Amino acid sequence: MNLLDEALFERHQLSTRRHFLKACATGLGSMAMGSLLGAPDPKIPHFIPKAKRVIFLHMAGAPSQLELFDYKPLLKELNGKDCPPSLLEGKRFAFISGVPQMLGPQANFSRHGQSGAWISDLLPHFSKMADDVCFLKAMHTDEFNHAPAQLLFYSGSPRLGRPSMGSWVTYGLGSMNENLPSFVVLVSGGKTPSAGKSVWGSGFLPSIYQGVQCRAKGEPVLFAANPNGMSASERKKTIEAINQINEKKYQTFKDPETLTRIGQYEMAFKMQMSVPEAMDIQQEPDYIHEMYGTAPGRASFANNCLLARRLAERDVRFIQLFHWGWDSHGASSGESLDNGFLQRCKEVDQPMSALLKDLKQRGLLDDTIVVWGGEFGRTPMLENRNGVANPFVGRDHQTDAFTIWMAGGGIKGGLSYGETDEIGYSGIKNRVHVHDMQATILHNLGLHHEELTYHFQGRDFRLTDTAGRVVKEILA
């Protein structure tokens, strides 16, 4: 059955008498409810949740774990030596070809906190938070290019079409908030991630579950404000009229997407009030701005971190931040370990530490999971694009070992879980796959990753596909 046939089939199914009796008795009732709220109804978790919301800090382009968290003194000694053929056999790289040279850590490391976690000197603010975070040092993924790796990271599949983690979570738990979308995305660094907006798309889930991107600069949501000369009451009447037409349309065709449309019109109307209020960081006191290093009116990671806290306070379920520019190949100054990378570290260090600290002092870290990471890691070898040394220092993409950290929301603080080999090339102990990370996040939100399913194209789909293990060892 091709996609068109399937769509037609589903439509017929939706309009049969049996379906009407079965689904629409509750369907109509909940529609009225849904249109009142404009947000997905809250649902009951499978088991007692440790966390209510998630803040995901994604460093698009994949930061180098070898310059930040995974300290490898042996690599320093091997710096400049040719990579032994045993490490290259049977491996595919995005850019490395021929025999590359090993590249020692481009930063100094020291141990921090009571837990003695190794953190690079490039993150002076963050190193003070060492005892609050859990490092997953032997993460691994299946994809070595940005777009598929990001898709795998967020939707559990490297190909397009699956719902992203935030959509799964809002589908599984519903909204905690009547006036704001439950899945908000903030992008900084000037570019959307390589995988495009699919990393916050709802895939085959009803589109009411997709992430809403808010702009950090200017109007947070384009065209949400009333145009000059239109009053709020007029706008309200317009939306009511449109929704009445849509409801008639729904009665005729029973397309669930029409319901989404109705819900979104109402949400948009509420957002005219709630979003500008939530996104107005000017309201914050000076000491908060100092703490985050924010500059109101500019699109920056710092502003987004502060916004993330404000949204978390307002019970937005899933907040996803993207920061661009971590792809340190060394092909250009902006994307090199000796320049661009240092800038990126400076951009994120203070705000992400401030976010953790701020959530903690407000008691929000207790039920908020904060995750930081890129879509994969970087090689212990110096990148030699097409066999020729790059003009700047850089590393290639690496799938077999990288580091992410998690904090709060039922995750044990002050823990380094997993180990890589002596040069940080592969995880050798307590490896965690991307699917395992997803299963663990769902677990702490009270969802069983094997039971959170959606029936589509004849089978049940889930975020973790056919894999995933809850990493119980890192749970508090």
Add this chain to the structure above:
Amino acid sequence: MGEIHPIVVHFAVTLLFAAPLLFWLTKLPALYFLKDLVGPLNGLGSGIGIFALWTGWQLANTGFYAGEDFESHRFLAFSVVIIGSIATIFLLFNRHQNIFSDYLIKVLLLVQGVLIVATGNKGGMLTHGDKPWIKTPHSLSLNKMEGSFTIYDGLIQPIFDLKCIACHQETNKNGGLSLVNFESLMEGGSSGPVIQSGEVNQSLLFERITLSKSSTKYMPPTGWPLNYDEINLIAHWIATGAKKEANLIDHPLTDMRLVSYVEEVYGIKNGFQSKIEKQNGTMWTEEIENILKKYPQYLQRIAVNTNWVSLKIDSFYSADILEEFSNITTSIAWIDAGKSNITLEDFALLGALPNLVRLSLDFNKWDNQAVSQLVNYPSIEFLNLYANPVGEEGIIQLLNEKISLNKLIIGATQVEEGEKSGIIKNYPGVEIL
């Protein structure tokens, strides 16, 4: 085939109980026509019983079960099958004419029933330990705390009981070693002591269980070998001094894998566990269901598998609604009343809240007097007082009374930094932020 012994046994037991029951029921005129079924039914039961004997024999051959209880279980099981078979033969002969007296058959069937119960009891003791009727096996009893049981009795002896004791007990001391308890273990065997306190690699016992499996000295020679986690547990116990009385708080596990193994297999929860994770909450009634349906924006069931309810109070709350919620006061476990401007008087309308474990009151106007009244809620574990006008006095009053408290947020209150560090020092059991 040994693995299927328990399931086969239960088939046989069911039939061997059903047949006598039917025998007595067919004495009723209405069921008389079923009387010819009794013999075949008992026969089938005995047949499966013979099969169960064989599977049991296989299971025993793993070397995993031995001892007095095992001997009695085997003897009783044989008796059951023999008595069952005799009863069957008598029943079958009696189909057309009374060759054997009805009285004799009654006695046989009665003895058969009694023997099954006794066999089951002994079998249960082998798998579930002493008093199988009233006790669940140690691996199933959940939610023990680290401090409540000792490493040796709780974690180490069970491994010996499970995998070593068949050949190392008082009546069957192979190598002169008995592993029935701590004292006999420390006595050692014919080659001397088997445990060197603190020296894992010098300990003979550890050496023997970690040899290559092909070695003739490898222990256990038959049956299930010790797994990776069990070996690591024994190593942990020896390394920390091989003491009889030490518990996991004295010697915490450092290997994350062991921590999670111990939690999974022995149900020992590492660290803090909330009351609502340990208990399941008051009965779920229609009243609770109705009130949740009526106020979905306020109340939500915390999870499908518990009966606890969370409550979110916003600034639009009314006193009437809170009073209505007092009807389900025992079910409410979490309250988020941040930015709600709720007053102590209104909060009291919710009732006694005996199971309230999480309370968020951030951005409200609770002062010393109001906060000190929170001592009346006995179960609060997490309390968020961020941005309330409460001072040191109120916090200390609260901490002096509230033993249940685990985490307290007092940022942006009138407690000054100096006072705060004093409080943190004086109440080490509570995480204060």
